[in-house]
Amino acid sequence: MNEGVDEAGWDVEPGDEIEPVVQAVGHLLKVCREGAGMRPAEFGELMGYGEDMVRKMERGQRIPRPEFLDRADTVLKAQGHLRAFMEDMRKARYPxxxxxxxxxxxxxxxxxxxxxxxxxxxxxxxxxxxxxxxxxxxxxxxxxxxxxxxxxxxxxxxxxxxxxxxxxxxxxxxxxxxxxxxxxxxxxxxxxxxxxxxxxxxxxxxxxxxxxxxxxxxxxxxxxxxxxxxxxxxxxxxxxxxxxxxxxxxxxxxxxxxxxxxxxxxxxxxxxxxxxxxxxx
The missing domain is CATH 3.30.870 (Endonuclease; Chain A)
Incomplete structure (x- = not known):
């Protein structure tokens, strides 16, 4: 499993105004995963990450990379709902x-x-x-x-x-x-x-x-x-x-x-x- 922070994204800075947006994306990720009938561990394996990393992103504690959302949209058949937030997450990952x-x-x-x-x-x-x-x-x-x-x-x-x-x-x-x-x-x-x-x-x-x-x-x-x-x-x-x-x-x-x-x-x-x-x- 690839647990590297370089690939998955970055932690949300406490109190950052972008935090609600990251949390919303995490919630959407969880909804899409559950809609696809996948457990966190199963989804993480398909994406190349551990279950802990997946749960962290779904809780809005980790900012997913745009590339991650792009691939997740395909894996979960999210019909572009996850891809729609790629630009927001691109900006959110910067301090x-x-x-x-x-x-x-x-x-x-x-x-x-x-x-x-x-x-x-x-x-x-x-x-x-x-x-x-x-x-x-x-x-x-x-x-x-x-x-x-x-x-x-x-x-x-x-x-x-x-x-x-x-x-x-x-x-x-x-x-x-x-x-x-x-x-x-x-x-x-x-x-x-x-x-x-x-x-x-x-x-x-x-x-x-x-x-x-x-x-x-x-x-x-x-x-x-x-x-x-x-x-x-x-x-x-x-x-x-x-x-x-x-x-x-x-x-x-x-x-x-x-x-x-x-x-x-x-x-x-x-x-x-x-x-x-x-x-x-």
Whole structure:
């Protein structure tokens, strides 16, 4: 029996607002199984899982993968009732904080981002993201690494939106040179970055390490602006790292971000720098 958490799904986070939906899907799974005249152990054997895992999903304590529901729909002859929840479970399997961030990114019309420790998540390849999560201390479990990596990759849907939002990235030079995951992972990461940086709605700049005047010494900056005129932003070194939305606080972050962009290499110079780094790998 395959009891691997990688294949079955993930536990529901206590108190998560998605919990009622997962419970409803679990109840439907149980109804379909019983309607097919199968015991939990028998169904689990057909699906490749143990009885305990099946019961956990039916109780709504485990988020089934979309692929699991797809196969279960066929096995139980559910006529598409289980498949109807595949997209809901795809979203549910990501951590709450990631779902909330993705929801804001879906609404944003302009996003301003500055990173100084690693390449921004929206620019990361799966291999780079996985390697980055594997550097966490205390070490994350393989299940958590997979879940976080998948969640981060799901946010790349922002590049497929129409109309496309305006995206501005500024990266510290060191983030493009540190070989997270090894030289080949970094090479593929930089090649991907060059592709994204040439999109018409994307502006990418590099902050040189040698820059003496540096407005970004207080840490990362995120600013998202929405179509209704509202915005939200945060920075490690401002407002105790808390998200802010008042006009006055956002002005401070935008002023700092504007200075960072002015001090960074131009977009053309930045692409040339990335190509130079690639040439040394």
């Amino acid at each position: 709450k904080k990631v779902r909330e961030l993705a929801e804001m990114e879906e609404r944003a019309i302009e996003v301003l981002l500055y990173r100084n420790h690693n390449i921004h998540g929206l620019l990361q390849t799966p291999e780079y993201a996985k390697a980055l999560f594997e550097t966490h201390q205390p070490a994350l479990t393989a299940d958590v690494v997979e879940r976080e990596t998948a969640a981060r990759m799901s946010r790349k849907a922002i590049f497929e939106r129409d109309p496309a939002p305006t995206l501005g990235f500024v990266q510290e030079q060191v983030t493009l040179e540190r070989p997270i995951g090894g030289r080949m992972v970094l090479r593929r990461q930089l090649e991907h970055l060059l592709e994204v940086a040439q999109l018409r709605n994307v502006t990418f700049q590099v902050m040189p390490t040698e820059r003496e005047d540096h407005a970004g010494m207080q840490g990362l900056i995120d600013v998202m602006k929405f179509g209704d005129g509202t915005a939200i932003g945060r920075s490690d070194g401002a407002f105790n790292g808390r998200p802010v939305s008042s006009h006055r606080d956002l002005q401070i972050l935008e002023l700092r971000y504007g200075m960072i962009r002015a001090q960074a290499l131009t977009p053309k110079e930045s692409l040339a720098f990335v190509e130079q780094v690639l040439g040394r790998l």
